[in-house]
Amino acid sequence: MARALKTELTESGRGTTGIELPWRVLSLLNVFRLLLPMLLLLVFFFNAPSNDIGSHQPGLFISVAVGYFAFGLVCIQTIQSRMPSAEWQAIIMLLVDAIAMSVLMHASGGVSSGLATLLVLPTGATATILHRRYALLGTSFVALSLLTETTISFLQGESFRSDFLITGLTGASLFAITLLAVPFAARLRESEALAKQREIDLANLNELNEFIVQHLRESILVVDESDHVRLINETAAQLLQGGAVPSGTSLAAVSPRLSYVLEAWRRQASDRRDNVGEIVGADGGTVIRPHFVALAESGSGPVLIFLEDTSVIADRAQQSKLAALGRLSASIAHEIRNPVGAMSHAGQLLRESPGLTDDDRHLTDIIDKNGVRVSHIIENVLQLSRRDTTKQERLDVTEWLSGFIAEYEQTLQLDLTSSRIDMDRNVGRIDVQFDPSHLRQVLWNLCDNAFRHGASAGASGRVDIRTGRIAATGRPFVEVADRGHGVDPSQAERIFEPFFTTGSGGTGLGLFISRELCQTNGALLLYEPRAGGGSIFRIIFADPSRWKD
Numbered sequence: 001m002a003r004a005l006k007t008e009l010t011e012s013g014r015g016t017t018g019i020e021l022p023w024r025v026l027s028l029l030n031v032f033r034l035l036l037p038m039l040l041l042l043v044f045f046f047n048a049p050s051n052d053i054g055s056h057q058p059g060l061f062i063s064v065a066v067g068y069f070a071f072g073l074v075c076i077q078t079i080q081s082r083m084p085s086a087e088w089q090a091i092i093m094l095l096v097d098a099i100a101m102s103v104l105m106h107a108s109g110g111v112s113s114g115l116a117t118l119l120v121l122p123t124g125a126t127a128t129i130l131h132r133r134y135a136l137l138g139t140s141f142v143a144l145s146l147l148t149e150t151t152i153s154f155l156q157g158e159s160f161r162s163d164f165l166i167t168g169l170t171g172a173s174l175f176a177i178t179l180l181a182v183p184f185a186a187r188l189r190e191s192e193a194l195a196k197q198r199e200i201d202l203a204n205l206n207e208l209n210e211f212i213v214q215h216l217r218e219s220i221l222v223v224d225e226s227d228h229v230r231l232i233n234e235t236a237a238q239l240l241q242g243g244a245v246p247s248g249t250s251l252a253a254v255s256p257r258l259s260y261v262l263e264a265w266r267r268q269a270s271d272r273r274d275n276v277g278e279i280v281g282a283d284g285g286t287v288i289r290p291h292f293v294a295l296a297e298s299g300s301g302p303v304l305i306f307l308e309d310t311s312v313i314a315d316r317a318q319q320s321k322l323a324a325l326g327r328l329s330a331s332i333a334h335e336i337r338n339p340v341g342a343m344s345h346a347g348q349l350l351r352e353s354p355g356l357t358d359d360d361r362h363l364t365d366i367i368d369k370n371g372v373r374v375s376h377i378i379e380n381v382l383q384l385s386r387r388d389t390t391k392q393e394r395l396d397v398t399e400w401l402s403g404f405i406a407e408y409e410q411t412l413q414l415d416l417t418s419s420r421i422d423m424d425r426n427v428g429r430i431d432v433q434f435d436p437s438h439l440r441q442v443l444w445n446l447c448d449n450a451f452r453h454g455a456s457a458g459a460s461g462r463v464d465i466r467t468g469r470i471a472a473t474g475r476p477f478v479e480v481a482d483r484g485h486g487v488d489p490s491q492a493e494r495i496f497e498p499f500f501t502t503g504s505g506g507t508g509l510g511l512f513i514s515r516e517l518c519q520t521n522g523a524l525l526l527y528e529p530r531a532g533g534g535s536i537f538r539i540i541f542a543d544p545s546r547w548k549d
Helices: 002-045 058-081 086-107 115-127 132-155 162-214 234-241 256-266 310-351 358-385 397-412 436-453 510-520
Strands: 219-223 229-232 287-294 303-309 393-396 419-423 431-434 461-469 476-482 524-529 535-540
Touching: 002 058, 002 086, 002 115, 002 162, 058 086, 086 115, 086 132, 115 132, 115 162, 132 162, 219 234, 234 303, 256 287, 256 303, 287 310, 310 358, 393 397, 393 436, 397 419, 397 431, 397 436, 397 461, 397 476, 431 436, 436 461, 436 476, 436 510, 436 535, 510 524
Parallel strands: 419 461
Antiparallel strands: 219 229, 219 303, 287 303, 393 431, 461 476, 476 535, 524 535
16 A cells, blocks of 8 residues: 555656746746836836937837737736646747847847847747757747848848848857757756655655554654654554544643653653653553653653553463463462362361360461461462453443442441441443453452451541443443552552562462453453542443443
């Protein structure tokens, strides 16, 4: 497609290269044709004592000068309409120039008036348009016109024999100018054609670059030193704003978060990293990692920004991750579960021995507790290996959450006076596409974390669950929020890593498994600090427009 576009531009450019030059020459020559009679009339009306222009036959001089000017006005229309062709117009105009100038010269006393030299410009300019043969033919007509006027003046007794010499020299000069103008015009055409071709090549290259940029799978944009968008492809515009972004738009208006991250990157004086954070896309469910490349030596100049969709990278690694987890879980089940079970059973039998001291019983409790912990880790890893067997259903998440909250409160036997789950039950029907067992596991884990880590010292435990739709895209979401101390900002990027935990007794796999289960169902699990203190974990479900029935 790009090659076809380039060929089309090149062919259209080559077709117009040889057309513009003749018309430009005719236009400039016609300006001379309009100015010349006005100048001659001014000289005639403000005649100096030593000037003979128009003095021999004033009436004829004025009439021809006015007619010559009128002819120039007519030529404006013919040049603009480009009818007839440039060659025919050049020939006709040269003939009229020769006749008009010969008559004006006759009314001014013949060749001695010096008006014959005014034919140098029309003759030379016409030679740059016509073929050499026709240019010489036109020059011959001009020379014959001058010779005819000199002969008539001589017969009328208004000129001398020496005027024939002047006429001959003038004609020879016109022929010499014509012979010089023809090769000059050829070189001029070649230079113009070369310049035009370079212009076309640059235009083709610009079109090709634009085509490549717009059809790149990668999302890229270029901003200038004042952080205004100069170039952005379609995929980047969709990620940042969900639609087209006009050139010259302020980056802060497109994505305030990206503008802030770019400013932080510019402030790095040395050892500049190509990315300094992550942003969320316009759909509210896409995590984007920007990479910056300076296009100038100083960081304040233009910057090329690559936008990396982390969900795409996660999808690419999904299959290999599942295969690796499957092999790992099989090894764990075979190599670890049986020895752990044997140790736990031995610890239980040992604890039943009547000769144990209190210290020995404390040691057996440690064996039992850690045996249960290792077994829990094994079960979590096995769940990861089986998560590819997803059975998604269309759920009314508002109604489903009501049942889940009732089950959770009854199972854990929460004291509603000190610990409770609050939810706005007036929200209308919101459909999501998710595996119910996976959604139950994710929300159960999030609520457990909220009650375990989300209660401030001396305060009652309270978890707020909110559901709705993202305004920009309509994607459904569920939030689990608490009023605890929140997550340390230095650890916020690591809370979804496997085996990372901030408390004692945890396996560090809960949030990791929850995010993995969400990705399996086409959803995204995000964390953000809660205004006023606390944490918010938000599940952003798959876009309803992309559901597969």
